[in-house]
Amino acid sequence: MDNNSSFSVTVNNQPPKMECTNCGEMFPTTQQWGNYIDDGISIDINQLGHYGGFTDNFPPKEKDYVAHLCHDCALILFEALPGFAEFAEVRGGHPNRNWLSDQEDGTNFKPCCQFAWCWNKISANEYHTYQANKDLEWVLMRKDIS
Numbered sequence: 001m002d003n004n005s006s007f008s009v010t011v012n013n014q015p016p017k018m019e020c021t022n023c024g025e026m027f028p029t030t031q032q033w034g035n036y037i038d039d040g041i042s043i044d045i046n047q048l049g050h051y052g053g054f055t056d057n058f059p060p061k062e063k064d065y066v067a068h069l070c071h072d073c074a075l076i077l078f079e080a081l082p083g084f085a086e087f088a089e090v091r092g093g094h095p096n097r098n099w100l101s102d103q104e105d106g107t108n109f110k111p112c113c114q115f116a117w118c119w120n121k122i123s124a125n126e127y128h129t130y131q132a133n134k135d136l137e138w139v140l141m142r143k144d145i146s
Contacts, residue, residue: 020070027070039071039094071097075113085115092117092131092141111136 016034017026027037036042045065049055069077071094078085085091097112106118111132118138120128126145130138 018068020073021067022069022073022076025070037068037070039097041069041074041077041090043067043069071112075115078115090115096132106130107138111138117141 015028015030018029018034018037019026020037020040027040029035029037031038043066045055045067078088078090091114093115094117096106096109096116096118099106099109099118103109104121107120107130109118111118114132114134114136116132118130120130122128126143128143129141131141133139
């Protein structure tokens, strides 16, 4: 794949799938309709570089120069660089991939990774939100009453 473009495919009027820059597999983009891989991360390479750095961003790339990483490839990145993960505030950034949000109690499903979140519908007006920890256990983060 050309580093200056992202690749996505739309089939049967469904949100397009996009290729992960790292592993090359195709992933759904339902949350942003074709712009980003669901539960992944997109990094604008132009924003990473600087003169004399690992990536020299001068002159800036004229085309889309965004790396799209799927969930598992992003997990590799953040587990390898935990300080970067903390700085980027990725905790609780995506829903648990083992749980569908229309299911009332997300805590019945093991976290997909330490950066996942879920909720538990307590009543018609009350929800509790949880984040996974490094031991893949759910930790109550807040209680919402509407």
